[in-house]
Amino acid sequence: MIRLEGVGKAFDGQPVLRDISFTVPAGGTLGLIGAGGAGKSLVLKILCGLVRPDAGRVWLDDTELGPLSERELMDVRGRIGMIFQNYALFDYLTVAENIGFPLARMQRPADAIAARVQTRLDQVHLPDIGPRYPRELSGGMKKRVCLARATVHDPPIMLCDDPTAGLDPVTTNRIFRLLKDLQAQNDATAIIVSHETGYLRPICDAIALLDRGRLVFAGPTAEAVEHPEVRAFMEGEPP
């Protein structure tokens, strides 16, 4: 379960998020949409404790993040799989080392790591690229590797920051299907930030729309498509 209650954040006195509240039930998927600069990525960073909010409370399952120290937050983050907008793959590690990195940090045996990495590579349809380096991959391949790394330790919470930015429609479709499959496999609670509203609708139970730091709507997908501002955003009309 993911829950935000009255979350606010300002940088240099400028409010970037104001009074954000929504809940994603365990195993649910929320699509977080909004124009660039609306604060979507910031919401994800607050959820994984990379940024502390100025106001409000945040829960991941039964854990409230606010009172936790940085060391305690580290433990909570171990339950999160995050896909970054800019891939965030480690340049100096091979693809296989990148994917196996979370497991290596958990000190799992090398052969178990290798087997799990190969399983994930097969699942993202990139079975032979383990020895290659991220710089040798296309954008779509990097996204899939990022997806494999984010889910290799079966995290119960998945946060995806624009996982299909800059990708062609075929790859976009493939990434969203993979996301849904891996989420279903782990029964994870997920938030997906994306502008690809057409792809989001079929895989999300709920949609939330942010506009300049304010939550315009948060509710079931069926209701979202009826909401005038959400519909206007999905149809590309200016606010």
Next chain:
Amino acid sequence: MTAVARLGGAVLDLCRVVGALTLFCGSVLRALIPPRADRVETWRALHRVGVRSLPIVIVTAFFAGGIAAIQVSTYVTKFRAYEAVGWGFGFVTFRELGPLLVGLMFSGRVGAHNTAELGTMKVTEQIDALRILAIDPIHFLVLPRIIAMLVMMTLLNVIGDVFALAGGMITAYAMVGVDPYVFWNSFTEYVMLIDFVNGLIKAAAFGLAIGVVSCSFGLDVRGGAPGVGRAVNGGVVVSAVGIFVLDYLITAVMQ
């Protein structure tokens, strides 16, 4: 008014740099209790910092030795004090010229690379990815690099001293005609262990300073690729200033 505003801005910038470095040193010191530097990353950093810097340190040290020998030779020829050339060379090179030049080269080569690497990791969210994977960047990235720079700068200074000695000896023979045997005798007789240790202490201090400054500037990058460029530039400048300030202080204390 503009001049006052500029002066005020420069003072504020200086305070910002000093403040950021102080806070960064605090977090590094906290990470040392108990010491938790990542072992694999530390070996990797030692290899990268040491092996890749070796050629440039050898070249720098060889010519630094040669330069010292040429400078000393001017007076050696004038006063016909050929037996003093090894001492003069050793005193200048081991105490001052060697660590200073190797430090500046090290800062330009390793420090700048380190700042650029950490800065790029910051702007491409790799640092955030580490934190999401429950890894503290200070333990995983910063401590191994600082340890590597401290250790390798000290070791490279020793290697540099050997090549500086060779450079000095060859130059003294080629340009002033000082017999290498005379050079060596003068060197071993008058250059004390303290001269060598003095250089080592300076090298270690410079390595530590370059490590702290380059990591701090790298992790403090803001504003994408241009921010990385600014951080590299700032890191090299602050490291160079730090090297000269430390050199002054250590020289004053150990005089």
